[in-house]
Amino acid sequence: MADKTISEARGDDSSPLAISLDNINKTFGSVQANKDVCLSVVPGTIHGIVGENGAGKSTLVSILYGFYSADSGTVAISGEPVRLRSSADAIAAGIGMVHQHFMLVPNFTVLENIILGHEGGSDLKAGGRQAEASLKGITERYGLSVDLQAAVQDLPVGLQQRVEILKALYRGARILILDEPTGVLTPQETEQLFDILRTLKAQGVTILLITHKLKEIMAVTDFVSVMRSGEMVDHLQTAQTNPQQLAQMMVGRPVLLDVGYQAAQAGQAMLNAEHLTVTETSGVTSLSDISFSVHQGEILGIAGVSGNGQSELLEVLAGIRKITSGTVQIGNRKITAEQPASPSEVKRLGLAHVPEDRHAMGLILPFTAAESAVLGYEYADLMGGRSPILSPAVMAAHCKTLMTSYDVRPAEPTLKSNLFSGGNQQKIVLARELSSQPAILLVGQPTRGVDIGAIEFIHKQLLAMRDKGCAVILVSVELDEIMSLSDRVMVMNEGKSMGIVRKADTDIQEIGLMMAGVTAAPPRQQKAK
Amino acid sequence: MADLWLQFALTIDATLRVATPLILCAMAGLFSERSGIIDISLEGKMLMSAFAAASMAALTGSPLLGLAGGILVSVMLSLIHGFACITHKGNQVISGLAINILASGLTVTLGIALFAQGGQTPFLNKSERFTDIVLPFAEQAEHVPVLGTIYKEIISGHNLLVWVALFSVIVTGYVVFRTTFGLRLRAVGEKPEAVDSAGVSVSGLRFQAVIIAGVLCGIAGTYLSTAHGAGFIREMAAGKGYIALAALIFGKWRPVPALLACLMFGFMDALAARLQGVEIPVIGHISTDLILVLPYLLTVILLAGFIGKASPPRAIGVPYIKER
Numbered sequence: 062m063a064d065k066t067i068s069e070a071r072g073d074d075s076s077p078l079a080i081s082l083d084n085i086n087k088t089f090g091s092v093q094a095n096k097d098v099c100l101s102v103v104p105g106t107i108h109g110i111v112g113e114n115g116a117g118k119s120t121l122v123s124i125l126y127g128f129y130s131a132d133s134g135t136v137a138i139s140g141e142p143v144r145l146r147s148s149a150d151a152i153a154a155g156i157g158m159v160h161q162h163f164m165l166v167p168n169f170t171v172l173e174n175i176i177l178g179h180e181g182g183s184d185l186k187a188g189g190r191q192a193e194a195s196l197k198g199i200t201e202r203y204g205l206s207v208d209l210q211a212a213v214q215d216l217p218v219g220l221q222q223r224v225e226i227l228k229a230l231y232r233g234a235r236i237l238i239l240d241e242p243t244g245v246l247t248p249q250e251t252e253q254l255f256d257i258l259r260t261l262k263a264q265g266v267t268i269l270l271i272t273h274k275l276k277e278i279m280a281v282t283d284f285v286s287v288m289r290s291g292e293m294v295d296h297l298q299t300a301q302t303n304p305q306q307l308a309q310m311m312v313g314r315p316v317l318l319d320v321g322y323q324a325a326q327a328g329q330a331m332l333n334a335e336h337l338t339v340t341e342t343s344g345v346t347s348l349s350d351i352s353f354s355v356h357q358g359e360i361l362g363i364a365g366v367s368g369n370g371q372s373e374l375l376e377v378l379a380g381i382r383k384i385t386s387g388t389v390q391i392g393n394r395k396i397t398a399e400q401p402a403s404p405s406e407v408k409r410l411g412l413a414h415v416p417e418d419r420h421a422m423g424l425i426l427p428f429t430a431a432e433s434a435v436l437g438y439e440y441a442d443l444m445g446g447r448s449p450i451l452s453p454a455v456m457a458a459h460c461k462t463l464m465t466s467y468d469v470r471p472a473e474p475t476l477k478s479n480l481f482s483g484g485n486q487q488k489i490v491l492a493r494e495l496s497s498q499p500a501i502l503l504v505g506q507p508t509r510g511v512d513i514g515a516i517e518f519i520h521k522q523l524l525a526m527r528d529k530g531c532a533v534i535l536v537s538v539e540l541d542e543i544m545s546l547s548d549r550v551m552v553m554n555e556g557k558s559m560g561i562v563r564k565a566d567t568d569i570q571e572i573g574l575m576m577a578g579v580t581a582a583p584p585r586q587q588k589a590k
Numbered sequence: 591m592a593d594l595w596l597q598f599a600l601t602i603d604a605t606l607r608v609a610t611p612l613i614l615c616a617m618a619g620l621f622s623e624r625s626g627i628i629d630i631s632l633e634g635k636m637l638m639s640a641f642a643a644a645s646m647a648a649l650t651g652s653p654l655l656g657l658a659g660g661i662l663v664s665v666m667l668s669l670i671h672g673f674a675c676i677t678h679k680g681n682q683v684i685s686g687l688a689i690n691i692l693a694s695g696l697t698v699t700l701g702i703a704l705f706a707q708g709g710q711t712p713f714l715n716k717s718e719r720f721t722d723i724v725l726p727f728a729e730q731a732e733h734v735p736v737l738g739t740i741y742k743e744i745i746s747g748h749n750l751l752v753w754v755a756l757f758s759v760i761v762t763g764y765v766v767f768r769t770t771f772g773l774r775l776r777a778v779g780e781k782p783e784a785v786d787s788a789g790v791s792v793s794g795l796r797f798q799a800v801i802i803a804g805v806l807c808g809i810a811g812t813y814l815s816t817a818h819g820a821g822f823i824r825e826m827a828a829g830k831g832y833i834a835l836a837a838l839i840f841g842k843w844r845p846v847p848a849l850l851a852c853l854m855f856g857f858m859d860a861l862a863a864r865l866q867g868v869e870i871p872v873i874g875h876i877s878t879d880l881i882l883v884l885p886y887l888l889t890v891i892l893l894a895g896f897i898g899k900a901s902p903p904r905a906i907g908v909p910y911i912k913e914r
Contacts, residue, residue, distance in 0.1 A: 126787070128912060149789030164784040166777045167904070177777050178788025180770040188770060232788075 066296045067101040067284065077140025079104040079236055079267040080125070085134035087120055094120040095131070096291045102236075102284075104139070107258060107268040109278040109299070112288035113311055113512045114483060118271045119161075121288070122238050125269075126158045127151040138236070157229025161241040163221050167214035172196075174213055175228045192231070199230050203260055218366065219250035226257065230266075237261065238269045243277060247366055248540065248573030255281045275304040276541070289313055312513045320520040322545055324565065328357030331501050331532035332378070332412075336387035339373055339556075347373040349556045350387070355501070360523065360533040362547030362564075365576055367538045370556035372417055375505045375536055379414040380407035391501065408437065410501075413494035417505030417536065419483075423490040426479035430469075431460040433478045434493050441497070463492035468518060484515030491519060495526060502526055505536045520546060540569060540576075554578035595736075599743040601860050606744070606752055607818060609856025611636065611810040613755040615834030616841070616848045617762045618806035624766060624843060625799030626779040626905040630686035631671055632807055633831025634693035639664040639811025641697040644711040644822035645704060647718045647815075656718070656816045661808030667693070668804030669797075676796045679909030690831075698824050711815070711822040720749040720817035751813040758806060763845040775799055779903030782910040792910045807831075829886070836889045843902065858885040 067078075080102040087095040095117045102108045112118045123129045125136065127145040136143055138154045145151050151158070165174050172189055175196065180188040193209060200206050207216075207223050216224070222242060229237055239258075243251045258268055258281055270282060278285050279299060287294040287310040294310045308316050332355050339348040348370050355361045365371050376382035378389060380402045389396040391410045396402045402410075416422035424433040435456055440447055443459060460474035467488045469481070478486060487507065494502065504523065508516040523546055527533050537543050543550055544564065552559040552575035559575040574580045615632045622629035639660035647656030667689050674685040698709035705711055725746035731738040766772040774795055778785045782792045814830075815822040833855050841848030862881040869875060 128786075147789060147791075148787050152789045158787065160783075160787065162783075164781070164787040166781045166784050168780060169773075169777065173773060173777075174784070177773060177784060178790045180773060183770045185768050185770055185773055 066298060067103060070284070070298055071103060074103075076104065078102060078137070079106075079139060080269065081137040081140075082121075082125075083135045083137075085121065085124060085136070086132045087124060087129060088132055089120075093291050095124070098134070098288075098291075098293050100286055100293065101296070102267060102269060104267050105262060105265050106283040107262055107270060107281055109270045109272065109282035109285040110288060111272060111275065111278055111285060111307060111311060113273060114510050115290075115512075116288040116311070117291040118288055119240060120291075122158070122240055122269070122271055125151065125238060126156060152232050152234070155233060155235040157226075157232060157234025157237045159222065159225040159229060159237065159239045159242055161244060163225055165213045165221060165224060168212060170210050170212055171207055171216070171224050171227075172209040174224060175209075175231050179232055196227065196231060199227065203230065203257070203264065205230075205257065218245045219247075219253065222246070222254065223257070226261075235265070236267045236269065238271070240271045241273070242270070243272065243274065244538075245367055247576045248569050249577060251277070274541075275307050278307065279304060287311055308513060314514075316513050316517060320517060320524065320545065322524065324548065325358055325528065327359035327548065328530065330354040330356050331391070332534075333390040334378070334387070335390075337374070337377060337384060337389065338386045339377060339382060340385045347556050348377065351553075351556075351558045352387075353551055353558065353561060355532045355534055357500075357532055358527055358530050359548045360527050360535055360546050361561075362543035362550040363534065363536040363553060364540060364543045364550055364572055365538070365553035369553045369576075371536045371538075371553055372505070373556070374553070375414070375417060375503055375534075378407075378503055378534065379412070379416075380404040405437075408497075411499055412501040412503065413497050413499035414503045415487075415490055415494050415505060415507060417509070419486055419490050424478045424486055426477070428478055429475050430464070430478055430481065430489055431456040431474035434460040434463055434474070434489055436493065438493065438497060463489070463496060467492040467522075482512070483510040484512045487511050487519065488515065491522060495522065499531060502531050502533045503536075504533065506538065507535070508537075508539065508542060540572065544569065544572075552576055596739060596743070597864070599739045601857070601864050603744050603747070604860035604863065605853060605856040606748065607856075608859045609852045610752045610755040610818070611813050611830050612834045612837055612852035612855055613849055614758060614806050614810035614813070615831055616838045616852050617758045617845065618803035618810070619835055619838045620762060620766070620843060620845060620848060621775070621799045621806070622803040623838065623906055624779045624903055625775050625796045626782065626903055626908065626910075627671070627675055627796055627800055628682040628686065628907045629671070629800070629803055630683060630832070630835060631667065631689035631693075632803075632810075632834055633827050633829065634686070634690035635664040635667045635804060635807035636811040636814065636831050637690075637697055637825070637827040638667060638693040639808040640815040640826055641701065641711065641811075641822045643808075643812035644714065644815035645700075647714055648705070648712045648821070651718050653718055653720050653816050657720075657809065657812045660812035660816075661805050664808030664811060665801055665804035668800045668807075672797050672800045675909065676793050676800070679911060682907055682909075694825065697822070701822065701824070709824040714816060714820045718816070719820055720751055720813075722747045722749050723753075749813075749817045751809060751817045754809060755813070758809075759845050759849045766845065771798075776903075779905055782905050786910070786912070796910075810834075833885065833889055836893055839902075840892055855885050855889070858888055 078101050080100060082098060082100040085095050085098040098121060110118050124131045127148045127150050130146055136145060143154050172192060176188060176192045181191050182188050205223055205227055207220055213221060213224060242254060246254060262268060272278060282299045284296065285299050286296045287307060289311055335352045337348055337351040340346050351374065363371055373382060377384055381404055383401050384396065384398050386398055391412065394410055420426060435444060438444065439451060444451060444455060457474040461472065464472040469485050469488045507519050523533060535546060547564050549561055549563050550572060551561045552572055554576060555578060559578065559581045615636060619629050619632055642663035643656040643660030646659030647653050671685050671689060674680040675682045701709040701711060728742045728746040731741045766775060774785060774790055778792055778795045785795065786792050814826055819826065834852065837851035837855055838848050840851040862884050865876060865881050
C-alpha cells in the first residue's frame with residue numbers, strides 16, 4: 062500500500078518499490094512494538110526513519126532483516142512478496158544491514174569478517190582468494206578502500222563501519238539498512254559516511270537510514286518516515302519539511318530544540334585537576350596527563366568519541382577509581398595517589414555525581430523509587446542523620462517531593478525503579494543528586510536513551526544549576542548537547558586532553574578534528590596522522 | 591649412560607601412552623570451547639564411554655564395536671549438554687557438572703547390574719582390545735644406537751588409538767584454521783551475533799562442535815578401557831578430563847600448544863611412575879604419594895599464574911539469546 066507522499070513524488074514511475082511493508086504488527090509480551098506499520102521505499106533513494114527511543118524503529122528493521130518475524134503483515138522486496146524467517150532469507154532477498162553495534166569478530170581480519178557465512182567452498186584459502194578478487198571490484202566501484210588483511214580490532218571505528226558496509230555489498234545487497242550509524246563517529250567520519258551513502262545511491266543502491274538525529278535526516282535523506290510509540294506518524298519528502306516539524310511529530314507536541322543557552326560570568330575555581338594519570342592493572346593508560354579546572358557558574362563540557370577516557374575521568378573525579386599520579390583539588394583537599402578519597406568523602410566535599418550508566422550505577426533497578434532516591438544519602442540530615450534506622454514514610458515523602466518538582470511520571474514512590482521510562486529514571490537520579498545542593502556537579506551522558514521532552518527538561522535543570530553558581534562538568538558523546546550547554550569544552554582522545562576551547566571561539570568542525578586526535582588546540586597546528 | 595638413555599626413551603614412550611586420552615580430550619574441548627560452549631563434562635563423557643566401550647567389547651568380543659559403543663554414548667551425553675546449554679540456554683558449567691556426576695554413578699550402577707563384578711567390566715582378552723602395533727624391523731633396529739632406540743621404544747609398539755590421538759591434532763588444526771567450518775566455529779565462539787547476522791545458524795554450529803567433542807571424548811574413553819587398560823574400573827577417568835581442560839587453557843585454545851601441554855602433563859605422570867621407589871642422589875627416597883600428586887600440583891600452579899594472559903573465546907559460557 063503505497064502512501065500518498067511516495068506516490069505523488071514518483072508520478073508515473075511504475076517500477077516496483079524497493080521495500081514495501083504493509084500493516085506490520087509485532088508484540089513483545091504486553092508491549093506493542095509495531096502497530097499497523099506501512100512503509101514504501103523508492104529504489105535508489107535514501108529513506109530515513111526517525112523516532113525516539115522505543116518508537117519501534119529497531120523492531121521494524123529487525124523484522125526486515127529476519128531477526129524477528131512479524132505477528133502479521135506482509136513484506137515485499139522489489140515487488141516480490143517475501144517471507145523473512147532468518148537473516149539468510151533477508152540476505153538472499155538482497156537486504157544488507159549495518160548494525161548499531163557492529164557484527165564483526167574483533168580478532169578476525171577484514172577479509173575473514175567479510176566472507177564469514179559466504180566463504181564459497183570449504184577451503185578457506187581458495188574462498189579468500191576469490192573473495193579478494195571480487196572485493197577489488199566493489200571497493201573500486203564505491204570508493205571503499207580498506208586493508209583486507211588488517212585485524213578488525215585494530216581499525217578505527219569509522220573503518221570498521223566501512224567493513225560492515227563492504228560485507229553487505231559483498232553479499233549482494235541492493236538495499237542497505239543502517240541502524241543509528243553515526244552514534245560512534247566523529248563529525249568528520251559522519252560526513253565521510255554520508256559521502257559513501259551518496260555514492261552508493263548514485264550506483265542505484267537503496268538506503269534505509271534509522272536515526273534519532275534530525276540533522277542527519279535533513280542532511281542526507283530524500284524521504285523521511287516518522288515513528289512514534291510503535292506507529293508510523295507520517296511520510297514526508299525531506300525537502301518539504303524541517304527539524305522543528307519532525308521533532309513535533311516524533312514527540313506528539315511542540316518542543317523546544319533550543320533550551321536558550323546564555324553566556325554567563327564564571328567565578329572562582331571549584332575543582333582543579335593537575336596532570337591526572339590513571340594506569341590500569343592491565344598496563345593500559347586510560348587517562349594521561351589531564352589538567353583542567355572548573356569554576357563556579359560554569360559548565361565545562363567534555364567531548365569525545367565514546368571510550369576515549371571520559372568514563373574513567375568521571376570515575377576518578379567521583380572517587381570511584383584511584384589516581385595513579387597527579388592531583389585533584391577540591392577546596393583545600395588535595396586528592397592524590399597517596400591520599401585517595403572515597404566516593405563518600407568526595408560527596409562530603411560538595412560534589413554530586415550523575416553517573417553515565419544509570420542502570421548499573423545510578424539506580425538499583427529492583428528497588429523502589431523511594432529507595433533509589435536516597436542511595437548515597439542515607440545519612441543525610443533529612444533521613445535522620447547518623448541514625449541507622451530509615452523511616453519508609455520519610456523516604457516516600459522525600460521521594461514524592463522530588464518527583465513533583467522534577468516532573469517524574471508516574472509520581473509514585475513505591476513503584477520499582479525499573480518500571481519507569483529511561484527519561485523518568487534519569488530524572489530520579491538527577492533529582493537525588495541536585496537536591497543535595499552540590500557545589501560541583503559531575504554529569505555523565507545525562508540524556509542517553511531519554512525522550513526529547515525529558516531532554517529539554519534535563520538541559521534546563523543543568524543550566525539552572527549553573528546559574529545558581531554550581532560548577533558543572535558535563536560528559537557527553539552527543540556533540541550537539543555539549544555545544545548547546547557548555548561554556549568551555551575539553552576534548553578527549555585516547556585518554557588525553559586535546560585542549561580546552563571556549564565555546565564562543567570554536568565550532569563543530571574544529572571540535573571534530575580534536576575528537577579524531579588530528580589537531581590539538583591551542584596552538585592550532587596540523588599534526589601528521 | 592646407555593641405560594639412562596634407555597630409561598629416558600621408555601619414559602617418553604610412557605608419556606605418549608599416558609598423554610593419549612589427554613590429547614583427545616583437549617581436542618574435544620577445543621572444538622566445544624572454540625564454539626563458545628564450556629565443556630567440563632569431558633571427564634564424564636570419557637568415563638561413560640570407557641565403560642560403554644569395555645562393556646561392548648566384552649559382550650561382542652570386538653574392540654571396534656567397543657569403540658563404536660564408546661563414541662555413541664559420548665555423543666549422546668554431548669547432545670544432552672547441547673540440549674541444556676544451546677537449546678535451553680542453561681548454565682554450561684552446571685550442565686557439565688551434572689553429566690560428570692551422572693557418569694560417575696551410572697557407570698558403577700550399570701556395571702554391577704550387567705557384570706556383577708563390583709562395578710568393573712570383565713577382563714578383556716587380547717583379541718577384545720586394541721593391541722600394540724609393532725612396526726617392521728623394530729627388533730632389528732634395537733642394535734642401531736640412538737635412532738634404533740627411538741624407533742623401537744618410542745615410535746613402535748603403540749596401539750591404533752595413540753596414532754589416532756596424534757592425528758587428531760593435525761586434523762583439528764586443519765579444520766579449525768583452514769576450513770570454512772573452522773572460520774565459522776571460531777566466529778561463533780567470539781561473536782555469535784556476527785554469525786547470526788551472516789545468516790548462519792548459531793545453534794547449528796554449536797551442536798556440530800559439541801558432537802565432534804563427543805566423538806573425540808568417546809575415542810579417549812575407549813582408549814582408557816580397551817587399549818591402555820584391559821577393562822573398565824570405576825572412576826578410571828581419574829580427573830584426566832579436567833587435566834585435559836587445563837592443558838587446553840594452558841595451550842590457549844590452540845591445537846599444537848595444547849598438545850605440548852598434554853605431553854608435559856603426560857611426562858610428569860610417566861616420570862612419577864618411573865621415580866617410584868627409585869633412590870635419587872642427594873634427595874634420597876621420594877614418597878610415592880608426593881610423586882603422584884606432582885601432575886595435579888603442576889596443573890594448579892600453572893593455571894594460577896604461569897600461563898600469562900590467556901584470552902579465551904570472548905563468547906565462552908554465554909548462551910546466545912537474540913536481544914530485543
